[in-house]
Amino acid sequence: MEFLLTEDQLTLTEGVREYFSGTHGPEVLRRLDEGDNRDPAIWQGLVEMGLPGLLVPEAEGGLGLKLLDAALIAAECGRACLAEPLVDTAFVAVPWLIANGNTADLAAIASGEKTMPLDHKINGWVADGDGFPWQSVDPLRNLTAPSVDATDDPHLLNLGALMSAAQLVGIADAMLEQAVEYAKVRNQFGQPIGAFQAVKHHLAKATVALEFAKPVVWRAAQAMDDGIDSAQIHVSHAKLAAGDAALQMAETAIQIHGAMGYTYEVDLHFWMKRSWALIGAWGSRAFHSKRIDDAVIAGSLDIGPAHTFA
Incomplete structure (x- = not known):
């Protein structure tokens, strides 16, 4: 039984790590903390790497990879302390939408045109939402109040x-x-x-x-x-x-x-x-x-x- 990660998975992970090491160091975190926590140039870089479309099917403009691949990249996002809403949108919302047969927004997500705040009852807050701003222990997280119709899926x-x-x-x-x-x-x-x-x-x-x-x-x-x-x-x-x-x-x-x-x-x-x-x-x-x-x-x-x- 084979438990090792594949060569493709290791290559993808190393590529993302190298990208973050050159573009998302501590000086960037401090700059974001002094501003509004987000930088369109950083998001565009993620889009150019194809990361928003990692789990989106190829027919919708994505790469069609698996959750394990996404988990490996999510770990690299953690290593870089990435502020952009890549993980929530691309690695959580996308597979959830696919599981529920909601494919209308997948192409827009893959192209980086759309992000998706996630409103779940267990959290009591929404990251990168449009509601009333809440303060987080993490200065680079933008939280808002949840809605009354938050899902419990x-x-x-x-x-x-x-x-x-x-x-x-x-x-x-x-x-x-x-x-x-x-x-x-x-x-x-x-x-x-x-x-x-x-x-x-x-x-x-x-x-x-x-x-x-x-x-x-x-x-x-x-x-x-x-x-x-x-x-x-x-x-x-x-x-x-x-x-x-x-x-x-x-x-x-x-x-x-x-x-x-x-x-x-x-x-x-x-x-x-x-x-x-x-x-x-x-x-x-x-x-x-x-x-x-x-x-x-x-x-x-x-x-x-x-x-x-x-």
């Missing part, structure tokens, strides 16, 4: 939770890189703090949690692609694992920075605040824990080595 919830989990592992990766780099240059007692075992152990523990979360997220995406009955349980597992890993990585990175990560002067705070926001999005920890508990206790989810790979 479980498929939309699962898609949102999956892509939030994917972004969280990318965010955790970025925080790990920043913590490691700081540990190399911050000297104490005549040597870099990264030379001390206590610092190494903190980083190693957080890295293990992150690396264990990644396959859980990819498995959840594949489960949704395959349409298996237990897909929503795998999504909840992914949301929990990714959220816990990101929270642990944020705490570790802050500690290594000597609490400086809380300050505006240190870039880390952008990723830290995004992780807080996404951990609470598309279902709280309690919500997803209960879904897993209910499935196990009710017997609808077979557990144990014999049922690991359906």
Whole structure:
């Protein structure tokens, strides 16, 4: 049984990562934070790469790829702390629209002409909506009040939770890189703090949690692609694992920075605040824990080595 990502998936992911590394660094985040959080030039760059049409069928002008491909790119969006509404529109709204037979807007989404705010009851807010503005812990998220007719569609919830989990592992990766780099240059007692075992152990523990979360997220995406009955349980597992890993990585990175990560002067705070926001999005920890508990206790989810790979 083959569990590795394909060469095409790796090539696509690396290409997106390289693009973001050259166009969406911390200086861009600070510029956006000082303005209105959005830049048409950044969105146009995403359009030129074909990312809004990643999941749109080829007949509608898209690439026709799968949720696993989108999850890999969502992780790169998290790594870059992307402010534009790419993930919600292209990786959550598009598959939801397709599942419901609503294809009228797909071509406009693929071409970058249309974005789609998502109004779900579980959130209590709408990202990039047109309603009354609300403040977010993440300065680069534009939230508005929900409408009275917000949907409670479980498929939309699962898609949102999956892509939030994917972004969280990318965010955790970025925080790990920043913590490691700081540990190399911050000297104490005549040597870099990264030379001390206590610092190494903190980083190693957080890295293990992150690396264990990644396959859980990819498995959840594949489960949704395959349409298996237990897909929503795998999504909840992914949301929990990714959220816990990101929270642990944020705490570790802050500690290594000597609490400086809380300050505006240190870039880390952008990723830290995004992780807080996404951990609470598309279902709280309690919500997803209960879904897993209910499935196990009710017997609808077979557990144990014999049922690991359906």
